Amino acid sequence: MMQQIYPVPNHDYSYELNKDFHFAAAHYIPSADAGKCQHTHGHTYFANITIGGDKLDDLGFLVNFKQIKNIIHKRFDHGTLNDDPAFSNEQPEKFPTTEIVAQTIYDIIEDHLKTLPNRPVCLQVFLRETPTSYCIYRPKGDDVK
Numbered sequence: 001m002m003q004q005i006y007p008v009p010n011h012d013y014s015y016e017l018n019k020d021f022h023f024a025a026a027h028y029i030p031s032a033d034a035g036k037c038q039h040t041h042g043h044t045y046f047a048n049i050t051i052g053g054d055k056l057d058d059l060g061f062l063v064n065f066k067q068i069k070n071i072i073h074k075r076f077d078h079g080t081l082n083d084d085p086a087f088s089n090e091q092p093e094k095f096p097t098t099e100i101v102a103q104t105i106y107d108i109i110e111d112h113l114k115t116l117p118n119r120p121v122c123l124q125v126f127l128r129e130t131p132t133s134y135c136i137y138r139p140k141g142d143d144v145k
Contacts (some may be wrong), residue, residue: 003110006048009123009138013052016061018067022046022071026079027096030089040080045101046074046128049109053120063113071112072105101129102137 004017013089023107026042028034034112049072053062081087086104110122128134 007124007136008052009050009052011052011123013035013121013123014054015052015056015120017038017051017062017120019049019065019067019068020046020136021052023073023077025076025079025081027101029095029097030082031092032093043129045076045135047105048126049105049112050123050126051109051120052123053118055118057116057118062118063116066113068109071108075108097127097136098127098133099137102135106137106139 005029022044023079024042026040026045028040029037031038049068051063052067056062066109076084081101084096086094086108087096087100094100099123106122106125109125113120113122124136124138126134
């Protein structure tokens with residue numbers, strides 16, 4: 001795993017947890033306007049998930065690091081993103097672009113966090129698609145779940 005310094009989201013939580021991991025996945029953007037990206041190709045995505053909260057669970061965790069990785073890794077690793085029900089080949093707002101994948105990872109993680117009694121929240125998802133290209137998804141005010 002490459003060492004990376006990530007932008008820090010503003011928050012007032014006592015704890016901030018960051019989990020780095022990677023997954024390999026193929027995708028394509030089903031539009032002629034996407035140029036070469038309209039053809040199936042793959043990436044080794046590097047992700048960083050930032051979670052905040054004020055209360056630890058009974059084990060002293062804000063959230064278990066392994067759970068965060070497994071939720072995404074098991075779903076997307078060595079698959080074709082276009083085949084996942086979170087994405088669409090007909091609706092441009094659901095094409096598996098880096099931006100939409102980052103937002104989808106946020107939604108998946110946030111849905112899991114809502115089930116935890118200590119109620120941590122996902123603050124941002126940093127998703128690197130190539131060594132020189134990445135996206136950060138950070139919900140705005142009222143969009144924070």
